[in-house]
Amino acid sequence: MIEMKDVWKTYNNGIKAINGIDIKINKGEFVYIVGPSGAGKSTFMRMMYREEKATSGTIIINGKDVGKLKNKHVPKLRREIGVVFQDFKLLPRLTVYENVAFALEVIEESKANTRKRVMETLSLVNLKNKARFLPDELSGGEQQRVSIARAIVNNPHILLTDEPTGNLDPETAWGIMDLLDQINNRGTTVIMATHNKDIVNTFRKRVIAIDGGLVTRDEARGEYGYEN
Amino acid sequence: MKIKTFGRHGKEGFKNLGRNGWMTFASISAVTVTLLLVGVCLALLLNLNAFGDQLESDVEISAFIDLTAKQDQQDELKSRIENIPEVESVTYQSKEEGLDNLIENLGDDGEVFESLKDENPLSDAFLVKTNDPQDVTAVAEQIKQLENVQDVEFAEDTVNRLFKVLEIARNVGLALVVGLLFTAMFLISNTIKLTIVARSHEIEIMKLVGATNWFIRWPFLVEGILIGIFGSIIPIGILIYGYYYLIDLIANRFPTLFIDLLPVTPFVYQLSGLLIVLGVIIGVWGSLTSMRKFLKV
Numbered sequence: 008m009i010e011m012k013d014v015w016k017t018y019n020n021g022i023k024a025i026n027g028i029d030i031k032i033n034k035g036e037f038v039y040i041v042g043p044s045g046a047g048k049s050t051f052m053r054m055m056y057r058e059e060k061a062t063s064g065t066i067i068i069n070g071k072d073v074g075k076l077k078n079k080h081v082p083k084l085r086r087e088i089g090v091v092f093q094d095f096k097l098l099p100r101l102t103v104y105e106n107v108a109f110a111l112e113v114i115e116e117s118k119a120n121t122r123k124r125v126m127e128t129l130s131l132v133n134l135k136n137k138a139r140f141l142p143d144e145l146s147g148g149e150q151q152r153v154s155i156a157r158a159i160v161n162n163p164h165i166l167l168t169d170e171p172t173g174n175l176d177p178e179t180a181w182g183i184m185d186l187l188d189q190i191n192n193r194g195t196t197v198i199m200a201t202h203n204k205d206i207v208n209t210f211r212k213r214v215i216a217i218d219g220g221l222v223t224r225d226e227a228r229g230e231y232g233y234e235n
Numbered sequence: 236m237k238i239k240t241f242g243r244h245g246k247e248g249f250k251n252l253g254r255n256g257w258m259t260f261a262s263i264s265a266v267t268v269t270l271l272l273v274g275v276c277l278a279l280l281l282n283l284n285a286f287g288d289q290l291e292s293d294v295e296i297s298a299f300i301d302l303t304a305k306q307d308q309q310d311e312l313k314s315r316i317e318n319i320p321e322v323e324s325v326t327y328q329s330k331e332e333g334l335d336n337l338i339e340n341l342g343d344d345g346e347v348f349e350s351l352k353d354e355n356p357l358s359d360a361f362l363v364k365t366n367d368p369q370d371v372t373a374v375a376e377q378i379k380q381l382e383n384v385q386d387v388e389f390a391e392d393t394v395n396r397l398f399k400v401l402e403i404a405r406n407v408g409l410a411l412v413v414g415l416l417f418t419a420m421f422l423i424s425n426t427i428k429l430t431i432v433a434r435s436h437e438i439e440i441m442k443l444v445g446a447t448n449w450f451i452r453w454p455f456l457v458e459g460i461l462i463g464i465f466g467s468i469i470p471i472g473i474l475i476y477g478y479y480y481l482i483d484l485i486a487n488r489f490p491t492l493f494i495d496l497l498p499v500t501p502f503v504y505q506l507s508g509l510l511i512v513l514g515v516i517i518g519v520w521g522s523l524t525s526m527r528k529f530l531k532v
Contacts, residue, residue, distance in 0.1 A: 056443075078448075079447070079448070082442075082445040082446060082447045082448070083445065084445075085442070085443060085444065085445035086444070086445035090443055096436070096439070096440060096443075098436065098437055098440065109440065109441075109444070110440075110444040112243075113441045113444060113445075113446035113450055113451075114444065114445055114446060115239075115240055115450070118239075157440075157444070158444075161444070161445075
């Protein structure tokens with residue numbers, strides 16, 4: 008479960024990104040974060056995995072007060088949260104298999120376990136037959152599926168996705184949505200920041216709108232609500 | 236740390252060296268030059284130190300006894316000197332022994348004094364050593380006041396001047412060593428920064444998926460340590476060979492030269508060990524400083 012209580016974030020350069028957010032997201036929910044560019048969506052997400060620290064207020068993730076977490080405990084928090092980006096962030100010199108396995112290697116998982124988990128995850132994202140390919144040899148949608156596989160391979164409770172369909176054509180974007188839906192159905196909380204009106208209005212889920220660093224709307228089966 | 240992980244860090248560290256081949260070469264060369272200079276400085280400093288210590292223990296006061304003093308007066312004088320608290324030992328030296336020592340110390344030049352043996356101008360003397368060479372002047376003053384003392388001599392100015400020179404040499408050498416070590420550290424740190432920048436993408440992902448900071452640090456630490464170790468090989472070789480050569484040279488070519496160098500074993504090997512340790516320390520230090528900025532969580 009994710010809970011934010013009166014969270015504020017002012018960057019060192021004076022920019023006020025988040026100005027008092029209270030929100031609760033239950034385990035297993037699928038939530039869209041919408042809002043114009045620069046509204047604070049990315050900051051909102053980054054604070055959850057402690058890439059940014061809130062200036063004031065509390066953020067509680069799975070019972071842990073993220074702001075009070077000691078630096079050495081941050082890695083443990085991040086193992087409970089998978090993160091996916093618009094630009095995939097794959098390592099170009101590693102194969103698909105190695106890219107996904109990398110996430111387990113660096114948390115010192117055993118080789119046998121790694122192999123089993125990576126193959127399972129690759130078959131979930133439907134890329135088992137491309138395990139030996141390099142990222143460059145894949146389409147955009149396939150690359151995004153690799154990055155999703157890397158984010159979920161260690162079974163995190165929460166999957167944060169920042170514009171996962173931003174670089175993809177509509178048809179491929181649907182495929183990614185199907186995949187995120189599947190992951191959500193297995194019990195993973197999925198939070199997705201997006202600008203894609205069609206997706207939000209078609210796959211109806213909870214919508215949280217952030218504007219000017221504030222929650223301006225929070226609807227259970229909401230619509231995108233912006234013209235773009 | 237698991238053994239497998241240990242192996243991974245080692246492998247990654249070696250790979251890092253290869254990734255920036257020329258910079259690695261440059262910083263290993265920098266460490267080599269630095270450690271060579273540091274090694275020579277240290278060899279000089281430690282020998283100077285040993286020389287100074289030896290000198291300090293050699294400082295003696297010669298108290299010449301009045302020609303008129305009888306045996307019991309001499310004995311009394313001796314026990315009086317011995318009663319001065321700072322005095323360590325008192326030895327009697329007859330005027331014949333005094334002259335012999337002088338001739339011996341002067342070597343070939345001493346032969347002129349051979350003719351003086353019949354009418355020896357020296358007096359019998361007590362050779363006095365103090366516990367602490369710093370007390371020499373004070374003790375000499377006290378002895379001067381005693382009865383039956385003709386004159387007191389000690390190498391006051393020479394000794395003091397020598398001590399001062401030694402001290403300056405020591406300080407300058409030490410400052411040089413520290414400065415050199417900083418430079419080498421700085422160079423290593425820059426090389427490792429390059430590797431880190433080249434791999435910043437990878438590090439970002441490592442942090443994202445929950446690698447601990449130490450897991451990320453280790454390969455770079457290994458890189459720094461390897462640069463330090465590789466950089467110390469050539470200086471150690473040169474120092475061992477050079478020191479042997481020097482000792483040999485002095486023993487064979489200039490046997491009369493009054494220089495007592497520290498013996499090869501264990502000195503050169505201790506120095507070699509010290510150079511490796513210094514190499515590793517500047518390597519570790521260099522990599523830690525270069526990583527600090529990049530690993531802020």
